[in-house]
Amino acid sequence: MSIVIVGAGQAGLQIAESLRRGAYEGRLVLIGDESFPPYQRPPLSKKYLADQMADERLYFRPLEQLEKQQIEFRPQTRVTALDREAREVVLATGERLPYEGLALTTGTRVRPLPVPGADHPAVCYLRGLDDARRLRERLPAAARVLVVGGGFIGLEVAATARAAGKQVTVIEALDRLMARAVAPVVSDHFASLHRARGVEFRFGVGLASIAAQADGSFTASLADGSSIEADLLVAGIGVLPNQELAAAAGLECRSGIVVDEYARTSDPRIVAAGDCTWHINRRFATAHRLESVQNAVDQGKIAAASLLGQSVPYQDLPWFWSDQYDVKLQMVGLSQDHDAALVRGEPASGAFSVFYFKTGALVGVDSINRPAEHMLARKLMQTGAVVPPKAAADPAFDLKTCLPPA
Amino acid sequence: MPKVTFVQFTGDSRTVEVPAGWTLMEAAVQNGVDGITAECGGGCACATCHVLVPPEWAARVPAIGPAENDLLECTAVPRTAQSRLSCQIQVSAALDGLTVNLPERQS
Numbered sequence: 001m002s003i004v005i006v007g008a009g010q011a012g013l014q015i016a017e018s019l020r021r022g023a024y025e026g027r028l029v030l031i032g033d034e035s036f037p038p039y040q041r042p043p044l045s046k047k048y049l050a051d052q053m054a055d056e057r058l059y060f061r062p063l064e065q066l067e068k069q070q071i072e073f074r075p076q077t078r079v080t081a082l083d084r085e086a087r088e089v090v091l092a093t094g095e096r097l098p099y100e101g102l103a104l105t106t107g108t109r110v111r112p113l114p115v116p117g118a119d120h121p122a123v124c125y126l127r128g129l130d131d132a133r134r135l136r137e138r139l140p141a142a143a144r145v146l147v148v149g150g151g152f153i154g155l156e157v158a159a160t161a162r163a164a165g166k167q168v169t170v171i172e173a174l175d176r177l178m179a180r181a182v183a184p185v186v187s188d189h190f191a192s193l194h195r196a197r198g199v200e201f202r203f204g205v206g207l208a209s210i211a212a213q214a215d216g217s218f219t220a221s222l223a224d225g226s227s228i229e230a231d232l233l234v235a236g237i238g239v240l241p242n243q244e245l246a247a248a249a250g251l252e253c254r255s256g257i258v259v260d261e262y263a264r265t266s267d268p269r270i271v272a273a274g275d276c277t278w279h280i281n282r283r284f285a286t287a288h289r290l291e292s293v294q295n296a297v298d299q300g301k302i303a304a305a306s307l308l309g310q311s312v313p314y315q316d317l318p319w320f321w322s323d324q325y326d327v328k329l330q331m332v333g334l335s336q337d338h339d340a341a342l343v344r345g346e347p348a349s350g351a352f353s354v355f356y357f358k359t360g361a362l363v364g365v366d367s368i369n370r371p372a373e374h375m376l377a378r379k380l381m382q383t384g385a386v387v388p389p390k391a392a393a394d395p396a397f398d399l400k401t402c403l404p405p406a
Numbered sequence: 407m408p409k410v411t412f413v414q415f416t417g418d419s420r421t422v423e424v425p426a427g428w429t430l431m432e433a434a435v436q437n438g439v440d441g442i443t444a445e446c447g448g449g450c451a452c453a454t455c456h457v458l459v460p461p462e463w464a465a466r467v468p469a470i471g472p473a474e475n476d477l478l479e480c481t482a483v484p485r486t487a488q489s490r491l492s493c494q495i496q497v498s499a500a501l502d503g504l505t506v507n508l509p510e511r512q513s
Contacts, residue, residue, distance in 0.1 A: 043447070065436070065437070068438070069438075372476035
């Protein structure tokens with residue numbers, strides 16, 4: 001028996017360890033294309049970038065822990081094809097690894113800036129540890145940082161750069177921050193927070209081109225005809241799922257590798273999990289792709305169960321977080337199609353939550369500097385508690401009383 | 407290096423060495439100690455790295471901060487007077503020999 005996992009990020013490691021915990025005793029190969037042991041990505045835009053975290057602390061486990069579990073870890077290994085007929089994974093070296101079960105945890109890659117001059121050496125991205133190292137090396141010499149994209153990555157980098165004393169400008173094509181993820185009240189709160197720390201924003205305008213200057217800096221021309229001079233550019237304009245291997249092998253793909261609620265692809269021997277999947281979660285009516293630690297971990301467990309011949313449906317509650325300066329934003333549920341957003345607490349105090357409802361049902365909660373309320377919101381949603389919108393908006397109402405009796 | 411011991415709810419125990427500056431949570435996770443989930447990776451945001459610090463060590467570990475205090479209200483196994491989040495306890499030479507107990511579950 002042999003199981004091969006392509007992709008050594010959080011989802012890949014989760015599948016490997018869940019298989020061993022599930023008493024799988026056969027050969028287990030974990031293939032990564034980077035040179036590092038599996039590592040945590042969230043600190044890359046925060047503590048790691050601020051130079052407050054050594055590489056070893058990023059790694060999930062020292063390599064001995066993988067050996068102990070008899071996980072055959074193959075770093076710096078590129079997979080060129082999946083031969084589904086022969087049931088073999090084909091490596092760039094020509095080596096073929098046979099499998100009875102295969103997991104695809106190939107993640108995503110950054111969306112490159114689609115403008116002339118984007119190959120300027122001052123242009124950085126942030127996805128992997130190599131990206132983070134490159135950015136961290138370049139940050140000290142840069143006085144002016146231009147961030148393209150007012151999403152989580154862009155804002156976390158902006159906060160870190162500002163804390164390091166850089167002059168920071170963020171341009172965002174939409175009219176507010178984190179627009180796809182949070183309500184306007186939350187966007188506005190974070191815009192004020194960044195402005196108070198000295199960050200400048202340009203909303204509703206895109207980047208048009210980048211022109212090199214003789215001293216190594218550059219001039220960024222914006223779509224409205226204005227321009228910004230800076231020394232370093234960090235682009236955080238989204239990611240693309242790594243689905244080419246799957247697609248070339250004839251597996252169904254949309255905006256991600258298509259999997260069912262058991263993390264199975266259109267080939268019953270092949271599962272997929274994490275950022276790369278276009279998946280079904282029983283909680284939601286439609287399929288989607290989610291880039292998060294929660295999805296990597298929880299869907300990874302589902303995928304491992306499927307490889308072990310069990311059928312455990314994916315129905316975990318999504319949650320996310322972002323740290324900017326000393327402010328913690330925690331989100332639970334998916335609030336995109338809400339029809340009511342109710343604020344609990346006073347945003348001016350710096351700590352509040354937004355409860356999102358759709359046709360009267362709670363669909364998500366964003367908490368700003370209220371970790372306990374976030375955890376309570378998770379419990380409320382997990383238990384399917386009925387939360388009256390009026391109660392959510394009333395800070396005097398104890399929401400714990402909405403929980404079903406234990 | 408300081409050594410700390412994790413005692414599982416079942417009574418099994420593991421003693422591990424902790425590099426200076428690491429948190430108790432990291433020491434557990436990096437050494438594959440079961441019983442600590444640490445979903446959020448040490449952000450003081452999830453309450454899944456709950457440990458119980460015996461009274462004789464209480465004065466020597468760093469004090470509970472406001473965020474940790476709030477989160478301790480949300481642990482899977484209800485908080486006791488010994489409850490701490492292990493991601494908030496940095497290990498120093500002063501904690502050499504520390505033994506902590508793990509709750510029955512984290513989520």
